[in-house]
Amino acid sequence: MAEQDVIELLMAQHGQIRDLFDEVEQAPPDKVEAAFGRLTRMLSVHETAEEEIVHPYARRKLDNGQGVVADRLHEENRAKRLLLDLHNDGVDHPRFWERLAELRTAVQAHARGEERYEFTRLRAHTSTAERRAMGAAVRAAESLAPVRPHPGTESATKNLLLGTPLAVMDRARELIRKALGKV
Ligand SMILES: [Fe+2]
Ligand SMILES: [Fe+2]
Numbered sequence: 001m002a003e004q005d006v007i008e009l010l011m012a013q014h015g016q017i018r019d020l021f022d023e024v025e026q027a028p029p030d031k032v033e034a035a036f037g038r039l040t041r042m043l044s045v046h047e048t049a050e051e052e053i054v055h056p057y058a059r060r061k062l063d064n065g066q067g068v069v070a071d072r073l074h075e076e077n078r079a080k081r082l083l084l085d086l087h088n089d090g091v092d093h094p095r096f097w098e099r100l101a102e103l104r105t106a107v108q109a110h111a112r113g114e115e116r117y118e119f120t121r122l123r124a125h126t127s128t129a130e131r132r133a134m135g136a137a138v139r140a141a142e143s144l145a146p147v148r149p150h151p152g153t154e155s156a157t158k159n160l161l162l163g164t165p166l167a168v169m170d171r172a173r174e175l176i177r178k179a180l181g182k183v
Helices: 006-026 029-061 065-089 096-124 128-142 156-163 165-179
Strands: none
Touching: 006 029, 006 096, 006 128, 029 065, 029 096, 029 128, 029 165, 065 096, 065 165, 128 165
């Protein structure tokens, strides 16, 4: 099934991330924080999944894999720093919108880089079974990043506790490593 394939799953998440940026940008003022919380969780889970699952594989399997992955990690780290700053300063910070736009540009350029230089080549160098096994590990962490709002469960406090990017990344890493049989 297409959605079990790691490349299909990650590309679908790229689409969801684009939609979540739209949602934050279009949200009425009282919904911005919740929408930004969903975006934060999705980005945290997505980038952790790539770091734990596909980048190590690409590094080993692709010609110049080291270089391709180093470039992606460089982009990823920049996006992560922007995300952490935005999260720490909160949605009421005077430069929130300006920096959100900066994050969006960085994240989208990064996603294009992955699709063009990493995913396409990875697909050519992996079997369906390998891609499905990697896909299952992405799925294992996906529950941490619900795309739709859950009415009544998204209080500001809960958002703060569950939505801390570093906490989500840690939890995602744990679930992924378990799924990959690494712990
Ligand atoms: Fe990435
Ligand atoms: Fe990505």
